[in-house]
Amino acid sequence: MNQQPKMLVSSDNLSTGLLWEYRTKAKSITIIMEPNFLRIAERIELINPDIVLLDLEHVNAIDIQMIRKLREEQACPLIVMLTGWDADSTMTVYDAGADDCIIKPIEVDLLIAKINAWLRRRMVMPVEMLNPLRVGKFYLDTPAKILNINGGTAIHLTNIEARLLYVLMSRMARPVLIDELSHLVWRNGEDVCRTILKTTIYRLRQKLESESVQWPCIQTVPGGYRFEPDPERETNVKALSKLGTASLKAPAGAVMR
Numbered sequence: 001m002n003q004q005p006k007m008l009v010s011s012d013n014l015s016t017g018l019l020w021e022y023r024t025k026a027k028s029i030t031i032i033m034e035p036n037f038l039r040i041a042e043r044i045e046l047i048n049p050d051i052v053l054l055d056l057e058h059v060n061a062i063d064i065q066m067i068r069k070l071r072e073e074q075a076c077p078l079i080v081m082l083t084g085w086d087a088d089s090t091m092t093v094y095d096a097g098a099d100d101c102i103i104k105p106i107e108v109d110l111l112i113a114k115i116n117a118w119l120r121r122r123m124v125m126p127v128e129m130l131n132p133l134r135v136g137k138f139y140l141d142t143p144a145k146i147l148n149i150n151g152g153t154a155i156h157l158t159n160i161e162a163r164l165l166y167v168l169m170s171r172m173a174r175p176v177l178i179d180e181l182s183h184l185v186w187r188n189g190e191d192v193c194r195t196i197l198k199t200t201i202y203r204l205r206q207k208l209e210s211e212s213v214q215w216p217c218i219q220t221v222p223g224g225y226r227f228e229p230d231p232e233r234e235t236n237v238k239a240l241s242k243l244g245t246a247s248l249k250a251p252a253g254a255v256m257r
Contacts, residue, residue, distance in 0.1 A: 005119050008043055010034045011055035026112050029119075037062075041069060051118055054098075055081045059089050064096045071097025071159060077118040081106075091199055095158040135169045136229030138217075142166055147207075155207050160185065164200055168218065168227035177224040201225060 007029050022031070034043045037054070044052065052070065056063055059082060070078055080098045082089060093101045102114060133140045137150040145162040147155040157165065163185045168176060182197060205218055219226050 004028060004030045005050040006030045006032060006047060007051045007053055007115065008032050008034060008040070008047060008049040009053045009055065010037050010040045022108055022111060025108055026115070029115070037066065040066065044070070049076060051077045051079065051115065053079045053081065053115070057083050059093060064092060067093065067096040067098055079115070079118065087195060087199070091196055094160050094196055094200075097159045133166060133169050135172050135227070138169065138229055140165060140169055149208075155210075157204075157207075160196075160200055161204055161207075164197070165204060165227075168225060169229075171227065173226060173228055175221045175224050175226045181224065 005028075009031055011033070032043070032047060032049065034040055040052070040054070054063075054067070059080075067078065067080065077099045078097065079100045079102060080093045081102045081104055082093070083104045085103050090101045090103075100114070100118065102111065132142055139148045140146075140162070141148070142162055145157045145159065147157055147165065149155070164181065167181060167184050178194060178197065182194060185197070201218060205216070208217060215228070217228050219228055
């Protein structure tokens, strides 16, 4: 008989109706409660859960430090629930290493569906297990989350930035649509991920510009983005494209036969 998946839940308010209703409805999941947020890492070592859910009213520096620690040590999905939408807090949670950030209030049935989806994907390879990637002058040490350009200074990336850059670099010079990026980086295509995607692209571009990259290597294209590692290749492609268009134009006075 298959063993039920285990979910470790740490909440600063275990008496919330949402969690009690979840425990009542989610009968296919073994739910283990840990009221002490600072003991969550210890409990993970003891019970080896399939998924971790952190239910927080408001995120603070200690919470972010713990999320980073959990992400460094654990490969299982890490979900954080926050009260009320705040772009800065959500971005901070994602940057710290959370796989998903769920905004409360949320219907219990939807919460169950989201957690079940993450449980189905719990064997997805984490960023720490992806191979390093070299594209032109760019070398992405994915496990270490470090980008090196032409042997220069190492650019330190967040977990989300490393995932995003890995997808773009692996599709070198080919457009990747926003929905596909959202699915591959955050494993879903929700609007909140699109908002975070734009912010992450902006921050990546800033980091690249700080290393004197003289061309827009992360380019916005209709419906998505693409990674262009070589400005000369891009210039040649544009020149050939213009030449091809010009050759299709008939000279003045020409007669089609």
